[in-house]
Amino acid sequence: MRSLLLLAPLALLAACSPQPAAEAVVTVTDPWCRPATAGAGAVGCYVGLQASVDDRLVAVATPAAARGEIHTMSMDDGVMRMRQLPDGLALPAGESVALKPGAEHLMLMAPTGALDEGGEVELTLTFEKAPAQTVTAQIRSAPHGMAH
Numbered sequence: 001m002r003s004l005l006l007l008a009p010l011a012l013l014a015a016c017s018p019q020p021a022a023e024a025v026v027t028v029t030d031p032w033c034r035p036a037t038a039g040a041g042a043v044g045c046y047v048g049l050q051a052s053v054d055d056r057l058v059a060v061a062t063p064a065a066a067r068g069e070i071h072t073m074s075m076d077d078g079v080m081r082m083r084q085l086p087d088g089l090a091l092p093a094g095e096s097v098a099l100k101p102g103a104e105h106l107m108l109m110a111p112t113g114a115l116d117e118g119g120e121v122e123l124t125l126t127f128e129k130a131p132a133q134t135v136t137a138q139i140r141s142a143p144h145g146m147a148h
Contacts, residue, residue, distance in 0.1 A: 024129035025052040026091065031137035033121055038114040045106040045123060045137055046099050051091035051130065058088035059126040064115065065108035068123070072104050082107075088128070101142050115139045 029048035036043040043065075049057065060068035070085045089104055091097050099105045106123070108115075115121060119139040126132045 022053055024055055024127070024131075026050065026055060026057075026125075026127055026130040026133065027052075028125065028133055028135050031123060031135045033108065033115060033123075033137045033139050034142060035117045035139050036111050036115040038111075040111055040115075041109070043108045043111055043115055044101065045108060045121075046101065047106065047123075047125070047135070047137070049091055049097045049099070049125075050095065051093055051097075051127075053129060054093045055091040055130055056088045056128040057091060057125060058128050060106045060108075061124045061126070062108055062122055064112055064121045066110035066112070067108075069107045069109060070104070071107050073102060091127070117141060 027050045029050075031045070031047040033045035034043050045060075045068075057070060060070060062068055070089050071082050072085055072089075073080060073082045075081070084107075085104070089097065089099075097104075108121075117139055120136050121139060122134055123137050124132055124134045
């Protein structure tokens with residue numbers, strides 16, 4: 001009985017200790033890129049992301065292009081404008097973020113060769129908190145009516 005009384009304060013301390021923070025995880029769904037001919041200056045890629053904690057997509061890399069960039073697209077006086085997001089893209093905890101044609105998306109700048117319909121390309125997505133992930137993106141045409 002006496003040993004139980006001695007262990008009680010330790011049990012209370014353990015119960016009151018701060019719990020480790022939730023591990024940052026980003027779920028990646030449906031990665032795909034548009035086809036591109038050899039010599040194309042850039043090609044768009046798209047993906048769905050959902051983070052378990054507030055996180056940020058900070059980079060994209062691929063062996064299929066000189067560099068990858070994270071972009072946003074907007075309309076300004078009827079003109080479509082695309083710009084790089086140098087600080088990356090916020091991923092609010094628990095929310096689905098769709099990188100899609102006509103909105104935020106990935107750009108592969110100076111592809112190293114043709115990206116043929118039906119092929120695949122590896123993309124490495126780097127996050128601020130979650131571990132980087134390498135995913136295989138299918139190369140396919142956008143559904144009709146979907147802008148860049």
